[in-house]
Amino acid sequence: MAEGDSPTIARRRVRLALREARERADLTQLQVAEEMEWSLSKVIRIENGDVSISPNDLRPLLNYLGIKDKAVVAALVADARIARTRQRAAWFQMPEFRENLTDHMRKLIEYEGEASEIRSYSIYYIPGPLQTASYATALMRRFEEELTEEQRDRRVRARALRREALLGRTGVQILVMLDESVLRRTIGGPRVFADQLRDLKALAENGTIRIRMVPFSLDAAVTNNASFDLLLLGEGEVLYRETGIDDELVEDREATAKHRARYDKVWHEVADEEDTIEFIRGQIEMLEGMSPREN
Missing domain, CATH: 1.10.260.40 (lambda repressor-like DNA-binding domains)
Structure with a gap:
């Protein structure tokens, strides 16, 4: 202990x-x-x-x-x-959120409050805790046929609370590695996406996160078909992995070690923070140049 x-x-x-x-x-x-x-x-x-x-x-x-x-x-x-020490009930355990978050996601959020290091890799969209409200809302619209408006609203609210809790912490190092497609996919349209990129750029520039891009030109897949997060908790790590239709928490030491080794290897092969921020800046300028009609 x-x-x-x-x-x-x-x-x-x-x-x-x-x-x-x-x-x-x-x-x-x-x-x-x-x-x-x-x-x-x-x-x-x-x-x-x-x-x-x-x-x-x-x-x-x-x-x-x-x-x-x-x-x-x-x-x-x-x-x-x-x-068994009694803790104040966490927001993600409230009924309105328990009904709209998977068991694995609630556990992930709990662990995010304790992790000393978080490594995130995404192949499709900005990771949940880094999403702006407008970006998250636009993303949720893709599930109109699967989720009610109330369910979508609660998930957006959950992402906002998760963001507030994680980014408000001290003593945690957050490493973010994104496929280049994530920084090109204009979810929500040019205006919403430009605001999201500005927010991401600010978090990187003020040291809240470290961010690197996996460019299309680099043949170094981190994983074939899934985004994931690796959290360092005390002496061990937890892997959260999702495919878009399912999610899971993995605590097997061999599996987490394999993901950690691959993540760290690719982290040193991809575009560094300076080049990634410069790429994001270019994307923002391009989006700002689009006509209002396209927004």
């Missing part, structure tokens, strides 16, 4: 330790549930981080899973106590 850790980080540490110990012991969640005389849903919810485990439940479970080192047990029990 690290002094000052939040309930979010402590809960994650406990559940990962439990899941990894169960897998090492070659046990299924059902076998654990039967041995502990719990419901299967309880085991699943503990491993998913949906609920915290009490110290009294944790001790016998650790023993069953073969974790008997006194120092390790003491550290996990301490984490379990921290994880």
Whole structure:
């Protein structure tokens, strides 16, 4: 346990330790549930981080899973106590947002409040926390056949709150890598997109984010068909990945390490921050030159 850790980080540490110990012991969640005389849903919810485990439940479970080192047990029990500390209800847990955000997205937002580093890669649009309200609204119009107007409005509001929370933080480094197409796709029309690019440029110039573009001329795909975010949390990383029709959170160490290695490699091959900002400046000037009739 690290002094000052939040309930979010402590809960994650406990559940990962439990899941990894169960897998090492070659046990299924059902076998654990039967041995502990719990419901299967309880085991699943503990491993998913949906609920915290009490110290009294944790001790016998650790023993069953073969974790008997006194120092390790003491550290996990301490984490379990921290994880059960009552926190003020977060905005993304309110009913109006729970109904319009996936479970994985809500967990991602929670982790964004704790991460020390965030690496974001996008192949289609500006990442959610960096979107202006007008850009987000225009993007949501693409889902008119799938979402009601109220649902779209709530998702736009959620992006605004997510942006406020993340960009208002200190002590977090945000790296953004965008495919060149993202900086050319005029979502919302020239005026909306120019405002979005001006906002992105300002965030890069004031040091809130570091941004690099993957130019069309570079044959260095980061991923074949999905945007993703990598968050550094304490001693581990979390991968959030989406394809447009589905999303997922991945905490497997091998998978996150593979994405991190590929991201870092390509980050040093693409256009640097200065060239990327200059490209964005050129795009803004081009959009500003378009006639009002095209807006």
